[in-house]
Amino acid sequence: MKKIIDFIRQNLIDFAVVLAGFFLLKIPYLSNISLFLNGYVVASLIWFALIRPKMDKRPFNLHRSYFYLFYSITLFGFFLAKIIVREIGLYASPFFIPITLLVLLFDVEIAIVTSIFFAIIFSLVFNLDALGFAFILTNSLLTALLGSRIQKRMHVARSALFVALFSMIFYLFHIELHRVDINLMESLVILFIPIVFSIVSIGVLPFIEYASMIYSNVDLMELSNLNNSLLKLLSLRAPGTYYHSSMVANLAEAAAQRIGANAILARTAAYFHDIGKSKRPYFYTENIYEKNPHDELNPKLSHLIIQDHVKSGIEMAKRNRLPLLIQDVIPQHHGTRVQKYFYHKSKDMGEELSENEFRYSGPKPQFKEAGIIMLADAVEAAARSMKNPTAGRIKTMVEEVISGIYNERELDESGLTLKDLEAIAEEFTKVLFSMFRSRIEYPKEEIKKVINLAEDSLGQQNENEDRSKKDQASY
Numbered sequence: 001m002k003k004i005i006d007f008i009r010q011n012l013i014d015f016a017v018v019l020a021g022f023f024l025l026k027i028p029y030l031s032n033i034s035l036f037l038n039g040y041v042v043a044s045l046i047w048f049a050l051i052r053p054k055m056d057k058r059p060f061n062l063h064r065s066y067f068y069l070f071y072s073i074t075l076f077g078f079f080l081a082k083i084i085v086r087e088i089g090l091y092a093s094p095f096f097i098p099i100t101l102l103v104l105l106f107d108v109e110i111a112i113v114t115s116i117f118f119a120i121i122f123s124l125v126f127n128l129d130a131l132g133f134a135f136i137l138t139n140s141l142l143t144a145l146l147g148s149r150i151q152k153r154m155h156v157a158r159s160a161l162f163v164a165l166f167s168m169i170f171y172l173f174h175i176e177l178h179r180v181d182i183n184l185m186e187s188l189v190i191l192f193i194p195i196v197f198s199i200v201s202i203g204v205l206p207f208i209e210y211a212s213m214i215y216s217n218v219d220l221m222e223l224s225n226l227n228n229s230l231l232k233l234l235s236l237r238a239p240g241t242y243y244h245s246s247m248v249a250n251l252a253e254a255a256a257q258r259i260g261a262n263a264i265l266a267r268t269a270a271y272f273h274d275i276g277k278s279k280r281p282y283f284y285t286e287n288i289y290e291k292n293p294h295d296e297l298n299p300k301l302s303h304l305i306i307q308d309h310v311k312s313g314i315e316m317a318k319r320n321r322l323p324l325l326i327q328d329v330i331p332q333h334h335g336t337r338v339q340k341y342f343y344h345k346s347k348d349m350g351e352e353l354s355e356n357e358f359r360y361s362g363p364k365p366q367f368k369e370a371g372i373i374m375l376a377d378a379v380e381a382a383a384r385s386m387k388n389p390t391a392g393r394i395k396t397m398v399e400e401v402i403s404g405i406y407n408e409r410e411l412d413e414s415g416l417t418l419k420d421l422e423a424i425a426e427e428f429t430k431v432l433f434s435m436f437r438s439r440i441e442y443p444k445e446e447i448k449k450v451i452n453l454a455e456d457s458l459g460q461q462n463e464n465e466d467r468s469k470k471d472q473a474s475y
């Protein structure tokens, strides 16, 4: 009994959400209390058997926002489905919007289990027949599966088109089974309503993302181009860092793809991982072309200046409402590693400072993509200083860097396995080898190209602003 009470106490919000969902569906049909309670018990059992296990994993256990967003979409889904079925009809794909949002903002697994939950509860509450239940279930599952292939906004419309055709087949089957006349108006609605829903889903997505800072891959991808003001600033103020970030992005994307992590998240987060370096760019090696300012500084002070890019980066990311997981990558890409260069410099100068004085404040990488970026960052830095790179030397360097970080126990909380690390090492070697085939060191021309590109787009933006000011003046 105590166990049950503890379980209820620990999961009070989940019980409340299921209850709220039930109320949303049942009202104003709440006539039979015992039926209602039976339904609520069944709904809670399904919730804890199917959905809750999918929430006990990253990124849910990193940010409470993931829970709140999931609860909100689920409740909104019930509310919307009730209205759609009442006002338009059962075959109008009532769960298209919530399932599409879930698959875009979370993952296909959670969208699938929620589809099953929606179908069972909806059929129970509205006493649907077997065909009605089969329709709701397969329609939602199809939405989830098609949604997992969405990479561009346009793909949402494509998914809607398939769902519409599928609904039509079910509707025709229903007509045939019940021997009723086909209703032209109803048929048109069944065909067109998913398209309308796809437009609504695409329309609300940016608002949800801005409010929750939980991003879909579609919008993560959009963040990683030079139109983003933070990246534009980085490319102008710290072109070397921008170039380094692009290299890290290439490495991280390939590695994430290989081990089945989120390659788009890895790529985009890599672009922003050193965003804080745009504050004092000339203290960072990739932006130092002439005199090294650290030559005249105390190593401890150098460490504090370098470490500051993490703090500044987090501030900039928060101010610009970057995705939560990208905000996480900024401190996690250095974890609690020691800045060995300045530590050894301090030791050589006879200072008696411990290693911990030169340690980043962490935390260690908390998810696979953050771990991959830590590795890619270190590998890229090591690759930059390589002389005469051959396939064999690149392989050895990559393996040394990865095993070094692994032995420092920085990857302990990232979820990366030894098998993952082997695959990542292979992928890094491949990518670096193909990079080295075209260049040996950072080509100054490439950096110039980045500056020109950024200046061009900034110039174009200024031109547009000038033009719009002129337009205003010509009223």
Ligand SMILES: [Fe+2]
Binding pocket: 273, 274, 309, 333, 334
């Ligand atoms: Fe960094």
Ligand SMILES: [Fe+2]
Binding pocket: 244, 248, 273, 274, 377
């Ligand atoms: Fe970096």
